[in-house]
Each structure stands twice: as C-alpha cells, then as structure tokens.
Amino acid sequence: MIPADGVTRRGALGRLGALVAGPVFAPGAGAAAAPTREGIASAHPLATEAGLRILAEGGNAADAAVAVAAALAVVEPFASGIGGGGFFLLRRASDVRGVMVDARETAPQRAHTRMYLDGDGFPLPRASLDGALAAAIPGLPAGLAHVARVYGTLPLGQLLAPAIRLASDGFPVDSRLNAIITLAERRLSRDAGIAAIFLPDGRPPVVGERIRQPALAETLARIAADDARGFYRGALASELVRAVRSSGGLWTDADLSGYQVVERVPQSFRYRGSRVTTASLPSAGGVVLAQSLTMLQALPPATPGSPEEAHLVAEVLRRAFQDRARHLGDPAFHAAPLDMLLSRDYLRKRAASVRMDRITASEALTREVAGLPGSDVAPRESGNTTHLSVVDREGNQVAATLTINTLFGAGIVAGSSGIVLNNEMDDFAMPGSLPNAYGLTGGGANRIEPGKRPLSSMSPTLLDTPRGTWVLGTPGGSRIMSMLLLATMDIVHRPGITPQEVVARPRLHHQYRPDRLDIEPGVFSPDWLASLESRGHRIQPAARPWGNMQLVFVDRSSGQTLAANDPRGRTGIAWF
Numbered sequence: 001m002i003p004a005d006g007v008t009r010r011g012a013l014g015r016l017g018a019l020v021a022g023p024v025f026a027p028g029a030g031a032a033a034a035p036t037r038e039g040i041a042s043a044h045p046l047a048t049e050a051g052l053r054i055l056a057e058g059g060n061a062a063d064a065a066v067a068v069a070a071a072l073a074v075v076e077p078f079a080s081g082i083g084g085g086g087f088f089l090l091r092r093a094s095d096v097r098g099v100m101v102d103a104r105e106t107a108p109q110r111a112h113t114r115m116y117l118d119g120d121g122f123p124l125p126r127a128s129l130d131g132a133l134a135a136a137i138p139g140l141p142a143g144l145a146h147v148a149r150v151y152g153t154l155p156l157g158q159l160l161a162p163a164i165r166l167a168s169d170g171f172p173v174d175s176r177l178n179a180i181i182t183l184a185e186r187r188l189s190r191d192a193g194i195a196a197i198f199l200p201d202g203r204p205p206v207v208g209e210r211i212r213q214p215a216l217a218e219t220l221a222r223i224a225a226d227d228a229r230g231f232y233r234g235a236l237a238s239e240l241v242r243a244v245r246s247s248g249g250l251w252t253d254a255d256l257s258g259y260q261v262v263e264r265v266p267q268s269f270r271y272r273g274s275r276v277t278t279a280s281l282p283s284a285g286g287v288v289l290a291q292s293l294t295m296l297q298a299l300p301p302a303t304p305g306s307p308e309e310a311h312l313v314a315e316v317l318r319r320a321f322q323d324r325a326r327h328l329g330d331p332a333f334h335a336a337p338l339d340m341l342l343s344r345d346y347l348r349k350r351a352a353s354v355r356m357d358r359i360t361a362s363e364a365l366t367r368e369v370a371g372l373p374g375s376d377v378a379p380r381e382s383g384n385t386t387h388l389s390v391v392d393r394e395g396n397q398v399a400a401t402l403t404i405n406t407l408f409g410a411g412i413v414a415g416s417s418g419i420v421l422n423n424e425m426d427d428f429a430m431p432g433s434l435p436n437a438y439g440l441t442g443g444g445a446n447r448i449e450p451g452k453r454p455l456s457s458m459s460p461t462l463l464d465t466p467r468g469t470w471v472l473g474t475p476g477g478s479r480i481m482s483m484l485l486l487a488t489m490d491i492v493h494r495p496g497i498t499p500q501e502v503v504a505r506p507r508l509h510h511q512y513r514p515d516r517l518d519i520e521p522g523v524f525s526p527d528w529l530a531s532l533e534s535r536g537h538r539i540q541p542a543a544r545p546w547g548n549m550q551l552v553f554v555d556r557s558s559g560q561t562l563a564a565n566d567p568r569g570r571t572g573i574a575w576f
C-alpha cells in the first residue's frame with residue numbers, strides 16, 4: 001500500500017533567491033522577512049512529489065498547487081481532473097484576505113430544467129450522473145492556466161511537465177486505486193473509452209501494474225502549450241464537442257470558448273478569536289460554516305468530544321443546511337440574502353430554538369418557513385473530489401479542492417482526449433427527483449440554467465489561530481462542511497491538538513434532510529450514542545468512513561510547517 005502523502009521540509013531544495021511575483025504573492029510590507037518552510041499535503045505521494053519538484057525548481061505555492069492539481073488529475077483519475085473543476089484559495093504571507101479562483105464547471109447553454117425528465121415529467125434514472133448529458137463545461141484547464149499566469153512564477157509547461165510524464169510513462173497502481181477501480185468496474189466497463197484505460201485486459205489492474213494515459217498526456221501538453229486555449233478552442237475543443245454530442249450531450253463550441261474563471265472574495269469571519277477564510281458562493285461552504293460557527297457562539301459551550309457538543313453541532317448544521325437548501329446558488333444568477341443569513345441577530349434567533357435536551361425535528365423547521373420566499377431543495381451532491389494544501393517557504397498558501405463529482409465522474413472518456421468527463425450537472429437541484437411530500441418544484445436558487453455554476457460544497461479553508469495558520473480541506477460532498485466545522489472547533493478548542501489528530505478525528509454529520517445523524521462507524525462509545533439517542537437523534541452509522549482531509553500547519557512562532565494526511569484516504573475503503 002502506498003500511503004497518501006504529506007511532506008514538509010526545511011527548504012533545502014527551495015529556490016535560491018528567486019523573487020516571487022504576482023498580485024497576491026508579490027511580497028508586501030513585512031512579507032516573507034523570515035522565510036517559512038514548505039509543506040504540501042495531497043491525496044497521492046506522486047502528486048505531492050510533483051509539487052515539491054516545482055518548489056525546488058524555484059516555483060512558489062501557486063506554481064506548486066498547479067503542478068499538484070495536474071498530477072492528481074492523472075494519478076487520482078476517479079476524483080478530479082481536466083474534465084472537471086474546483087476552487088483555489090490563494091493567500092500571500094502578508095495578506096489577510098486572499099482570493100478564491102473559481103474554476104467551477106458551468107451548465108451548457110442548451111441546458112434546461114427539464115433535461116433529466118422524461119416526456120411525462122418523471123426523472124430519467126441516473127441521467128444527471130451517467131454519460132455525456134451529465135457533463136458540465138470543465139473549468140480546471142482554465143483554472144490551472146489562470147493560477148499559473150496570475151499568481152505563479154514559472155511557465156505553465158514547466159508546471160504541467162510532471163503530470164505529463166506521469167500520464168505518458170504511467171504510474172504504478174496502489175491498493176487504493178485498485179480497490180476503487182474494482183468498486184467501479186461494472187460502470188467503467190460500459191464505456192469502451194474509459195474501460196480501455198482503467199480496465200486494461202478487461203479487468204482492474206493489480207497493485208504494481210502501470211496505468212498509462214498517452215491521450216491525456218497529449219491533452220495536457222496542448223493545455224501547456226497555449227495557456228489552456230488549446231483546450232477551449234481548436235482541434236481538441238472540436239473533438240470534445242463531437243464526442244459529447246455523439247453520446248447525447250449538449251455541448252457546443254461556444255460553451256467551451258466562452259468558459260471563464262471568476263476571481264472572488266473568499267468568505268471570511270471570526271470564530272472565538274480565530275479567523276476563518278474559506279470558499280464563497282457558488283460554494284455553500286463558507287455560508288454554512290459561518291452560520292454554524294456563529295450559532296455555536298450563541299449557545300452554551302460544550303466539552304470537546306462530548307455528546308453535548310455533537311448535539312449542538314447537529315442542531316446548528318440542521319439550521320444552516322436548511323438555509324443552504326432554501327437560499328443558495330450561483331451568485332451570478334441568484335442574489336442570496338447574505339446580509340440576513342450571516343447577521344448575528346438572525347443567527348442568534350435561529351440558535352434560540354436549539355434545546356439541549358432534545359432535537360428540533362427538521363419537519364418543524366420546514367413548517368416554520370412555510371410560505372416564506374425560498375425554495376426548499378435538499379442538497380444532492382455526493383462526494384468524490386480531492387484536496388491539496390501547499391505552503392511555500394515565503395509563507396504563501398494555497399488550499400484547493402477539485403472534483404469531477406462522483407467516482408469517475410460521468411463514467412466516460414471524451415473521444416480521443418483521454419479526459420474523464422465530470423457529472424457536475426447532478427449538483428444542480430433536480431425537478432421531479434424530490435419527495436412530493438415537500439411540495440417541491442425544483443425551482444430555486446440552484447435550479448439548472450444555461451451558463452450557471454452548480455452549487456458546490458467544496459471549501460478550501462485557511463484558519464488563522466494564535467498558534468498559527470492551518471491550510472486545509474477535504475472531499476466529501478455535503479459532508480465537507482461538517483468535517484471542516486469539526487476540524488475548526490477542534491483546532492480552536494483543543495489548544496495542543498496536532499495536525500494529524502485534526503485530520504483523524506471521528507466524524508458526524510447532519511444536513512437537515514434526511515433528518516438523521518450520520519456517524520462514522522465504530523468510533524463512538526455506547527454511552528455517547530445513548531446520550532444522543534435520548535435527545536431524539538436518529539443515528540445512522542455510515543457504511544464506510546468518509547473524507548480525505550489534507551492539512552498543512554504553519555507554526556506562528558517557529559515558522560515550521562507540519563503536513564498531515566487523513567488516515568482514511570490511505571485505502572480504498574473510505575467514502576469520499
């Protein structure tokens with residue numbers, strides 16, 4: 001088994017005297033006077049290695065993040081990739097704010113709210129999950145090029161070189177990839193293109209066997225040669241559109257040539273003396289985290305790890321996820337009432353209905369908002385996805401969460417491109433696929449509209465505490481937010497906690513609907529469970545552990561970094 005990888009080092013291989021350039025990473029007053037050491041945490045040792053090589057070649061954290069992201073697209077092909085998208089959160093050492101580069105996929109211009117319904121208005125089973133119709137317009141190629149051009153210091157070709165080598169020379173399958181391909185074997189076998197790569201000889205490759213992706217190597221080389229224009233225009237773009245259209249998808253040349261990344265102000269707020277900087281819309285992560293942590297400050301403090309703390313976490317998540325479902329979507333299409341949703345007054349009122357002795361049933365919360373504006377649509381996104389955290393020796397930081405949505409995305413490769421297509425369209429709220437009992441129409445802030453970004457949960461995060469800065473994130477769909485909530489609480493409330501303890505801590509999750517408390521299997525004591533059950537929680541142990549948190553901690557006093565990988569990510573058994 002090859003472990004997931006986190007590496008920190010003293011910068012012996014770091015650049016010698018190279019200047020850092022770009023609006024975010026240009027050293028400002030007081031920046032990088034005392035160089036910090038480097039750290040990279042990612043889900044795969046070969047991706048981390050790619051990033052370290054770029055740091056050694058003189059790159060900064062943005063350069064390294066691009067290299068790691070591109071390498072992950074090759075060695076973790078089920079989780080993220082050139083056919084997907086993601087969010088990069090970047091911050092220079094001297095900056096408090098940072099920037100979010102939004103490389104989220106967009107709906108094709110011909111997309112519409114009924115595209116996954118049959119003639120009678122019933123949902124077409126799995127149509128938003130499998131095949132070309134499920135694929136949104138990829139954002140990662142533009143994201144990589146943008147981050148490299150605006151915030152990096154090295155040419156894109158140099159940053160993609162390790163990924164191109166991994167794709168053309170191949171890399172050895174580890175036990176995790178073997179387990180995941182085995183899990184997905186039936187689905188992969190339905191598409192000749194994806195099966196040819198990941199089921200060579202018609203079966204999952206065994207541990208140690210090499211997977212080569214020459215077509216993907218060529219695609220990466222085109223992106224490298226032309227600042228991603230080689231992806232969105234020209235022969236490759238035509239081939240992508242041809243392949244998607246011939247498999248029933250809706251893409252046009254104009255969808256690809258019109259794709260643009262968006263720079264956004266991250267969501268930023270304080271929690272008990274620390275500052276959280278995280279994803280803003282179209283990720284719901286920042287709003288849900290800010291709401292949950294602000295509500296917790298209005299409630300009595302609970303002992304870390306206690307059932308009382310778990311109860312409070314479930315109750316604030318229940319309320320925040322209700323608001324998420326009712327109000328959040330792509331801000332270019334829908335103006336969420338953020339002033340209200342994030343105001344202390346509103347959140348104090350929401351927290352006021354939390355009781356310590358028993359749950360508030362989600363149904364009761366639904367009744368409270370009956371007749372008010374907002375469409376109550378439960379989140380649907382499931383979790384695959386990946387995360388990387390990078391700190392360079394100047395102290396510049398990047399947290400990036402990237403995805404093709406569910407395991408192996410849409411389950412198809414686009415023509416001769418070697419690209420696994422995303423199924424991000426499934427992150428939109430779907431009409432007709434929701435329980436009639438709720439009276440839902442599928443309208444709302446996150447309904448399908450041409451050119452729109454589906455609401456995400458991906459939440460790359462920077463947490464500044466008196467001890468130092470924590471650069472972190474995780475895959476996990478809607479559970480991303482509860483994982484980051486628990487991590488933030490642990491870091492703030494357990495002064496001596498180590499980065500490894502943060503990523504390993506037991507997990508629980510509530511998301512308003514279904515009204516149940518999901519818990520990691522086998523990690524909570526019978527007394528703890530009984531205490532929560534006595535409050536009315538419907539507890540459901542998950543079939544598998546979830547998440548794959550990657551974290552780099554920068555110690556404020558020493559400047560030293562510590563990287564930590566989620567132990568759950570080392571095998572194929574975790575549910576991402």
Ligand code: GLY
Binds near residue numbers: 381382385404456
């Ligand atoms: N597709 C997972 C997410 O965007 O959160």
